[in-house]
Amino acid sequence: MSVKGKTAIITGSNSGIGLGIAEELAKAGAKVILNSFTDNEEDHALAERIGKAHGVEARYIKADMSKPDECRALVEQAGACDILVNNAGIQHVAGIEEFPNEKWDAIIAINLSSAFHTTAAALPIMRKSGWGRVINVASAHGLRASPFKSAYVAAKHGVVGLTKVTALETAQEPITANAICPGYVLTPLVEAQIPDTMKEYDMSREDVIKDVMLTRQPSKEFATVEQLGGTALYLCSDAAAQVTGTTISVDGGWTAM
Template sequence: MTLQGKTAVVTGSNSGIGLGVARELARAGANIVLNSFTDRDEDHALAEALGTEFGVTARYIAADMSKAADCRALIEKAGACDILVNNAGIQHVAPIDDFPVEKWDAIVAINMSSAFHTTAAALPVMRAAGWGRVVNIASAHGLTASPFKSAYVAAKHGVVGLTKVTALETAEEPITANAICPGYVLTPLVEAQIPDTMEKYGMGREEVIKKVMLERQPSREFATVEQLGGTTVFLCSDAAAQITGTTISVDGGWTAL
């Protein structure tokens, strides 16, 4: 599955899932645009290191995904956008009646509205190039729900809906749109939560992972960023040319329950 000559823009990609996806796309030969809201020397150094490791062109472009203008400017600054991976996201947990309004607004803006704005800007670029792939990183929570995550669940359900509309509007073109729905993924952020969870429940590492953190994931194993990256590469390949408007769950069986 070679993606040589293609340019992939991955939002929220200076760590975690986004970076893992960007690495697998680069491994497949795609040029990469990394993104987050910061603009630090280490962000640009990360892109440079990625490009050197895989022999591709890699750049970092700062853009705040909570701002519509920044989302659209990201695509404009990228210049090319054959592959768009909407990954940026944040989380907050609280009961609906106590959920801070500013947190709701931020989660909906970053997790859902940003995907609308980047897609709107990217589709004309893809049409001009005669080829395109939109891959939205949704969530198992885009297909099911959990208490106290109203904004996140609503936003991720919205991402799934946006994916379907994008697919229908491009159905007769060489452009596809799909959503990947991960369950719990072992990222540095999740890894950092393990020691505190172990202390809270008085359990060892493996026990707390299987019995607490992965209670809803039947495989009792985390998905990995490499697996999500590999799924993204597949969706960008010729083998997936007739896969559009659907979701692919990488959740260890969570949504089979």
């Protein structure tokens, strides 16, 4: 099954992992819907660039993933949805006793509840067309825990659970649901942190990456957005037609420990 001509909605996709997945799907011929909570010229220009670069239809649709109605409206406004990639996410680090209520609510809403709402809106469309792929971007933290990340870890564990339920409810249909669980990924946001970390620890770039940023990643190498895009593309293929309800770790061996 080629993704050529299929419509893919990727939430939180105007940068980082979401953008990388959108690029790979577009490169393979899919129509792509980019999304974030902003609505400026740069967002629409990004979609236009991807469309021209790969000869596909590409659009940007603003939707705030913290709001259930906007999550569902995103799918409705797209007009079609063969591939749904739930990628939108935020982070906050604090101990449980100090964790702000509003940060907890926002992380659960954007990282977990949004995936429920978009999936609920997309499944009827997939069933009508007779094919579908739900790909949830979870995290190594969907399989392991870290201190001071209570909301993020809870949300990502929830995403893995939601993925399993979605897979069971669609098991006898040509629809699959899987979660990709990245470790540390080299995104522009992470790249921007490296120089400051080098100064803070008075270390070389190589040592900062290996001994500070990737302490939990045995490979001592970042995953790339292109690798995550390739994983998503695999999950859309016929080779993955019986891969459903599971997690695929792209974490350099983190969860093997």
